[in-house]
Amino acid sequence: MQECHGKVNIDFSGMKKIALVGNPNVGKSVIFSHLTGMYVTVSNYPGTTVEVSRGAGTIARHKYEVIDTPGMNNLIPSSEDEKVARDLLLNECPDLVIQVADAKNLRRTLLLTLQLKAMGFPIILNLNMMDEAEQRRIEINVKKLSELLDVVIVSTIATDGIGVWELKETIDQAAKVGGGHKLKLLSEHARENRERQRQVVEIYKAVVKKMPRGTLFLERLGDFTMRPLTGIPVLFFVLWLLYQVVGVWAAGNGVGFMEEVVFGQYINPWSIKLADLVIPVPLVKEFFVGEYGVITMALSYAIAIILPILTAFFLFFSILEDSGYLPRLAILLNRSFRVIGLSGKAVIPMVLGLGCDTMATMTTRTLETRRERVIATLLLALAIPCSAQLGVILGLIGGLSAKATMIWAGAVSLIFFLAGFLAARLFPGKSSDFIMEIPPIRLPKLKNIFVKTLARIEWYLREAVPLFIYGTIALFVFDKIYVLKIIEDLASPLVVSFMGLPVKATEAFLIGFFRRDYGAAGLYALAQKGLMSPTQIVVSLVTITLFVPCLAQFLVMIKERGMKTALGIVAFIFPFAFLVGGTLNFILRYFRVAL
Template identity: 40%
Template sequence: MGCHDELSHIEIPHGAKKIVLVGNPNVGKSVFFNALTGIYVDVSNFPGTTVDISHGKFGGDIVMDTPGVYGISSFNDEEKVARDVILSADIIVNVVDAVHLERDLFLTLQVIDTGIPMVIVLNMMDDVRKQGIRIDLKKLESELGVPIIPAVAVKGVGIKEVKEKLYAAQVGKQPNYVRKAIHGIVDDTCSQADALLIAEGDIHVSARHKTMPREHRETIYQARRERVNEIVDRIVSITHEGSSLSTKIGRMMLRPISGSIILAVAVTLMYYLIGVFVAQDIVDITEDLIMRGYYEPIVRNVVGLFIPEYSILGAYLIGEFGILTMTVTYVFGLLLPLVLGFYFIMSIMEDSGYLPRLATLIDRIMNMVGLNGRAVIPMILGFGCVTMATISTRLMGSERERTIAVALLGLAIPCSAQLGVIAGLLAGIGAKYIVVYILVMLLTLGIVGKALHMILPGKPTDLLIDLPPIRLPRLDNVLTKMMTKSVAFIKEAAPIFALGAAIVTTLEVTNVLVIIQDALAPLTTGILKLPKETANVFIMGLIRRDFGAAGLANMMLEPAQMIVALITITLFVPCIASVIVMFKERGKLEGALIWLGSWVAAFAIGGIVAQVIIK
């Protein structure tokens, strides 16, 4: 339906219809997507963004799941992606939260106004009944002019009907305000959908058609909102009011005191599951025992029969940083358990309705450093694994916020493995140094975050977020999301890790690593007032953060020197796994700036502390 094909990254068979799932966040689209596509699902980044698009097959046609949005526009990456996918659709399945019709119908009417055939799925009808709400479905169908299917997705109710009525999709009723706004814009080269967005002032769609955006957005939006209110008044009635236990818990999550207590419990559980159980216990088995204990020796022995490990080719294949050794160990021994753990937790928090409440609770604090409430997830996960936390910055609403979040994660958030070593070393040098360490880390986070907030153009995106009912998540839905997203990420990450291993091996065989070590020596002795041998700690930290911190345990340092070393190693560049993911998420230029910035910040802040406390 759109004038431009924005889906070139998705293989669409000739003659196949594009069926697009559309809806607000947390309305249950994923359940219908999984039901339509089964296990034949792929996930890819939409070109030019870090937004994932899931797509699969239903018969001979292609089904695509768009990000949850509140409107078709270009206010953030999610809306831009949803807009472009919707404009290319042949059939739209609009999933609506029946409890929140006054909110969700705004998007529904905007989709109807595009003139694309659609069906509407009224999901969560069980919650409608529990809350004493009555919806006149026949009257709603008459008002909108498209098929309406009542559903309870988590119980499988309505899924069969969606499959049966999918191809009975209809073009909805067009109100006068739309016909008037697009008059003179629709022609042989521009569809009604594109014309609508041009009338609403969308600069991107207007640019595609080499025309100026119109200034009808406020008029159209106001008329659409009034129509939503009129429809809701006609079709919805309340029989009685009730407040279930889940509703009370949901309200408690938003209040400052009770919400903070619940947050503390959730953070603790998340940290122990991902930061301790997965990042330490599980990874000890998968990385150290299985991969380094069994896999790597076997691979070295087999490949070594044909290619000596001490040769240049052997170094690239089975050396310390080899493609067949370190790459496979990191991807499957380290990264895969963390990715599975992360997406398992995220799916539970999303399906239960807690994630949006957590973001709402913490939003005001995050605004101070140019972020919004969604940033709480990457920051918490950073204390488990900065690599995984960097991936999770995809939750953020804009590229600006992702840049700030990745920079703060790489600079001042120690991962669990490093934090464990640091905690042990801090315990041995006294309480006052523990206070110094914590204050320096907090000040660094605040100052750097505020500086990036002031320097980077733009402002934090508003936290426009749905607060769905609190409910028990469905295990099958959680596991499906976890596996689909984890497999997609590993497919993306594995080639990049192989490239990173090749680069590090090149530095090793050309002795550049030794040159870096010698270059760091004047900084460690001059600026940081530490022994020359401390340079080895930073080199080890390049490979694994905890290796660097552990290296300090074998050095004879005064308490003041130890605190300087610990501050510097914490602020020092992230480990190779985190750096590779950072370059993947933020691109070459931005990744390089963040990486180099970590070098400068680590030695600058460590040097300031050294000048103050080391006599």
């Protein structure tokens, strides 16, 4: 079983099972975290690449296994996620099913409720997001709904923890009488489906009343973000804010403090003094505090350079995520993505790629055709920098000029759309239809922002920092056996003559194989030492952005797309990145572009 961010594996033997089901984006994961806390495991459902979360929860001194199923609209599946959710219910036979519902979209919920009832599952209907229903002046007669459906209903605002205690009490009472139920197969006959749809309409009309309301400011703002005339300026403003927060403030103040004060005045000098005292062997001492030392290079790069930038990016990204802006961005860019053979649905993996390309590659499975999944995987590997890499790039280029930033962003964007356009022509087929439910624009909650940010920082420290250490050890070994010198000599015609970079930049590209942000941090260090001109900085940053995917992303590409496709993508990207870098170097020098 694969662990999630290092969480421990859990023994579920002897526990009653609770399954959380519901449409996508209704708050199942929030309810899941309330019921289970932090003890979570994640594994792929057998025979698929769809992940299922499991956790142990204690309710009224009783232990329960809680299963968070993939989002589903229907028990008659139309996607791999829905098939896994249905099969999980049938094979696991949970003692209790909690259907989490979006209160403001009750009609979409009721079909699944009727199907669960028809199959004989003992269920609790959890009406979540009641605050958003109230904001939209939607009144639900919960008592009447409970009578019509013959199910227990609990209302919650899960993000604030409201109603969670009542939900736990209801679970404990229901679980005492649950179990031993016999499941029935769900008829897929069109006539019975139409009958259920008719029941949904009747129940909805009987229990829901929409009160007249004026246009709320946040709703109006949400509409503006989806219209090209107003949405594109909003997008540019968001990008400008990102640049100011990450590239200017975090890279300037945060990195300056960590690099010059924390590591420059304390950690590195103290480590060197300690090594002089306790390590008599020069080679071992150099391993820890030398030019390619675990402390003086790996931890300096990972903690002093990348962590401050990454923290600012994670904070900013969590605000965007919690506000409901990202689905609106998908709507805004849908038409542009059609040009590269994708629908607006692919915007979500691309935006997630700005957080972590590895996880974003896994989310491409939600795209409907293999053609779209391959194109999206290619573009993620080629032209979408992860948060750590993007943060370092913004931090480095932020110290140059607006022109330098525009050249970097323009070059990467051009390559993104050009590669997508050509890939769309190379792979036959059409883009799938794009249908997405848009959540309301919300004021981000501080608790959510900090919890998400801390979780991502923990992930970085646990998953990424060890790779920095491995990469540094590889450089140390290569240096001692003169392989590094051989690589630099062999790469000199390409790196120095063609791309116009210093020969030491070869090391940055070499460690970029482990993690691209580590490679970007190497370029950052060269620039800080005054070893690169502004033109060289821009050329190197464009190249490292387009560089081969990191080791973790490559392994996920093999898992998701297969060995042949993954190797084909890397075989294309590796020479292409250097070709673009060399071409950009020629253009900037030929036209004598001042940066």
